[in-house]
Amino acid sequence: MKISLNWLKGLIDIEDKTPQEIDELLTSSGLEVEGLDEVEEIKGGLKGLVIGEVLECEQHANADKLRVTKVDIGTEEPVQIVCGAPNVAKGQKVIVATIGTELYPSPTESFKIKKGKIRGEVSMGMICAEDEIGLGQSHDGIMVLDTDAANGTPAAQYFKLENDYILEIGLTPNRVDGSSHYGAARDLKVLLDREIKQVTKEDLLATFKVDNTSAPVNINVESTEACPRYSGLTISNIKVGESPKWIKQRLTAIGLAPINNVVDITNYVLHELGQPLHAFDLAKVTGNEINVRFAKEGTEFVTLDEEKRTLKGNDLMIANASENMCIAGVFGGLDSGVSNETTSIFLESAYFHPDFVRKTSQQHSIKTDSSFRFERGCDPNMCITALKYAATLIKEYAGGEISSEIVDLYPTPIENFVIDVKFKNVDRLIGQSIPQDKVISILEGLEISILERTEDAIKVSVPPYRVDVQREADIIEEILRIYGFNNVDLSESLSADFLANFPKKDKNILQTKVTEMLAGSGCHEIMTNSLTSSKYSEGVADIDSDKDVKILNILSADLDVMRQSMLFSGLEVINHNIRRQQKNIKVFEFGKTYHTKENGYKENEHLAVFVSGTSSEESWVRKAVASDFHTISSLVERILDRLNIQGVSQEYISNDTISYGLTYTARKQVIATVGMVSPKTAKLAGVKQEVFYADIDWSTLVKMYNADYKFKEIPKFPEVRRDLSIVLDSKATFASIKEIAQKTERKLLKKINVFDVYEGKHLSTGLKSYSVSFILQDENKTLNDKSIDKCMSSLIKAFENQLKAVIRK
The missing domain is CATH 3.30.70.380 (Ferrodoxin-fold anticodon-binding domain)
Structure with a gap:
């Protein structure tokens, strides 16, 4: 969001502050300034250009089309300038570019004025035409001024050029109150203890006047939830044309292109007060009706950018008696906007619920200055103020008369937020005792009213435009940002233990690491059913069938219990593949096992890895290599290494399930069992070829994960x-x-x-x-x-x- 410093100066007295100081003040208050740039109304700012008076004008001795002039530019002696303009004459007031001046006839080209000789005559400057200094397009002759300004007066002063500084504010979503020049001025008001100079309700009440009621409009709102407040009025007999220079300067400075006086004024009020407005051509408001209603699903609507859009049923629209005219709070329609032929308008000022605007904006991928503010939560109490302000400006710069009373539909006013604040909590959260009177002063400066005050606490009323201030902690944050973070003293016993590195063990991240490693080793991930057959636990001595979690409403005899081991679901996958001539298998699965216990059930997380067949297929370089115990054990050791598991020991194992293998132990806990599946066990699942299996206790492995890798320099001496x-x-x-x-x-x-x-x-x-x-x-x-x-x-x-x-x- 862009803020013009000159515009801001019109709202609050900050003439004694440099742009850099304003930058620091706004940033310290939470409106972080991300950029500060100087903007010149005319490239070069007319530096080096002064008003001069032609004292003498003689024909050049060596050139018919040149004149030799003497010009008074406010220096001790007049300067001689050779000029080729046909209209130069004695006694004229002219614009002179002095030696060393850089001229910018266009933003992309420039040239410097130098002392020189033209056909033998010395020339000490240049008398300028308007196109040579960027003030116009004419090159018929030099500019001749009708002025009594003293010779030597800077041209920038004469033409009242307004260079500006633009502050680029990185507005956070919660600070919609700062999305205007008035919002920035409110913060500066309390930071500098100064008053905002204009655009108060009292100012507008004094100048706003309804001229007649010749063009009333009926307004109907279908959903007061989507549109809690809708107001508007008509202005008749206007003349659409160019905006005054000062409005164009303001809009151009913040990057907006002027369009016409009516549209420019609505944009001006938006960026000054933060309240979006929309002007409809009154001739397009058929039936003299404004209907705020939801669109019919699938209806087509052409917006101002000439894009045809298909509406959704939850899009809130502004319609006349027969058709849609505008997507409420987001974008106007192509046919209902203000054009050069417009003579009367309906001026809208509303408060649309943020949720509805946000949803519509996202559905149609439309982001506008209006939707930016509405979807964050505008000030519902600013609607009438902005409406009167814009109407007054339109009357002044486009003529016409206000031809209806203000219609203001606001059935359920939005209440202020009432919050209880304890002084001890203010001191506790800020970390420093702040005088109670200072707290009160800051809050009142922020337009937060004090409803009640006791020795220990206050009850405050927060205006609804501060959508981010609804809790005691929010109030304390408001106090702190104005009081100043830098004004909070650091404790002598400041603790910095929050800077210590305690990396969080994210199970999902670790699982991704291991998955990538196994996939890179040629393994495929599988996902199998947690339901299995009780024949497996009954057929293997190592599994206690009494601990089976039995299914009460079984769908199949083969799926009557929850699995106690990852082994058999993996064997079933291997059997499925072998039956389809896919005998070389390397697969893994992250899953859970389920067991009964004395007072209920428990589940454990496991990683199961299976290899069978050949580990590498035959080629012209080598013969096929059969998978063996070392194929599976190397994968397990790579997993342990990947997770930096320290102090691992191994022990030989052989039982009913594993013919031979190893258990891996760390910190006196078994973390993995690796080995060849016994033929008897494999046969239960229909597998007849050798299968090597690793069962890893994944939950325990995650707990043992050590992120503290040790690095050291590679030794210089040989091994x-x-x-x-x-x-x-x-x-x-x-x-x-x-x-x-x-x-x-x-x-x-x-x-x-x-x-x-x-x-x-x-x-x-x-x-x-x-x-x-x-x-x-x-x-x-x-x-x-x-x-x-x-x-x-x-x-x-x-x-x-x-x-x-x-x-x-």
Whole structure:
């Protein structure tokens, strides 16, 4: 929203304040100024142009069409100027561009006046035509002025140019009270303790007068909910034409193009008072009726932009006796607006309910200055004031007479907001004790009336144009924004713990992260039914069928319980795909399991992952690779790594459901079970090929998520690899080797990996061999053989003592 500083000066005395000071005052009060730009009425502002008097005018000796003049421009000596205009003559008052002046004949071109010689004669300036300085289009000759102004008078002063400053205000949706120059002046009034100078009801009552009642109009309002207040009057015998210069200056400054005197005045009043108005050509008001009614669904209507729009049944319209003329509060119609042929008008000033205007504006994608204000909540008490003001201006600048009484339909006046405010709450929320008289002064300055006052509290009445002030906290905010945030002292024991980083664990964001990772690994997400068959819990010893949540009104014998495990719904998907020749499967599902408990039911969130068939298909480069335990375990470990789960340990598992696998534990809680589904269990769901399954406790994983990732500089010193072939009991796992190694060598051991496992005829029964690589690195220096050998000796001794291992040489 744009505010003109010159316009604002007409409402409140701020001549002693710079534009920058007004910027700071408005911003501090909540009307944040996002830009401050100087606007010139004429490009260059006529700087360097003065009034001069031609004292001498002689024929140029070397050019028939040139004259050599002496011009008094208010300096000690007249200046000589060579002029080619045919109408230049002795005794004329003219406009002179002095040396160094930048002229702008158009906004996009300019030239500078320099001292020079023209056909041998010195020229110390230029006598100007109106098109050369941007004051018109004529180039028939120089401008000759009829004035007694002193020589040397600046041209900008003579022509009363009005340069301006425009404040671009980023108006927040709650501050519709600030959507006008009057609104900005109201804040400055209380900030500077000054009075608003004009446009008060008393001023208008003194000048407004109904001339006759020769053109009355009947007004009917269908819905007082959609239109709580509708007022208007007629003005007859007007002459539509150009607006006065001062109105055009005001509108142009804030980026509006002048149209004609009637439309410009309605726009002027809108931007001065914040009350939208609309002028209808009275000749188009057939039947002398104004009907405020809802549109018929599907009706077509052509708006001012010549766009044909299909109306909705909840669009509020302004209509005459037979047809629509305007979308209420949003946009006028093409045929009913003011044109050069208009001689009489009906002038509307109304209050439309924000909800109806907002809905219509959004449905038709129309945003206008009127809808901007109506949909946020205008001042219902401004309707008559704005109507009288606009009517008075139209009479003054378009002629005519007010030819009807004001019709004002306002059956249920909108009440002020009455709020109780305790002084202790004012001090508590602001954080500083403010004198009660100061509080009262601020509120009264903001036009918030004090209804009652006691020692501890006040009861206030807030005018309805302050739609954002309806609670005690809102009143306190009003006090604070005027009192000044910068005037609140900082406590000596100011706490800044609110600045600490406590990242919120958003389950949905984490789920998205894991979903993207699994999808990037070639997995497809599935969604299955939470209802399943009781045969699964009855057929597997690991699931207690007594904890089934049974369905009372079952639709199918196969869907008689809520699932206790994610396993079988996933197996059913795999079976469905295998039957359709899709044997290579990698899928996952986020879902819930359901169980009975002593006093009711419980549900748990899980992530289930399934792989079956081949993990990579055959190609000319390589043969197909079958999915195995490591395919599924690597996915699980990537998930744990993705969520930065620390301190994970593994333990071998084998039961009725899982033939072999691992449980992953962190903080003494099992967070995942991974392994091959036993053939017996898989067969319950009709699956005959190997299936590898991971059941992850998603709720626990989310709780353990650690957003505090640690970063450090990449070491400058090289790492060293050493390999060991370790023979040990066939029941021993690589996890046990890894755990012992990490406990034995905490400083130098960075990575440990198994790259081969062997069981066969070269080893005794009950033994197997792990080929393990160890990556060693010192972050502060290059490792030497002595340090490496010492480290490896410690590891070998630990394996021999704790695992009874034999190190193959």
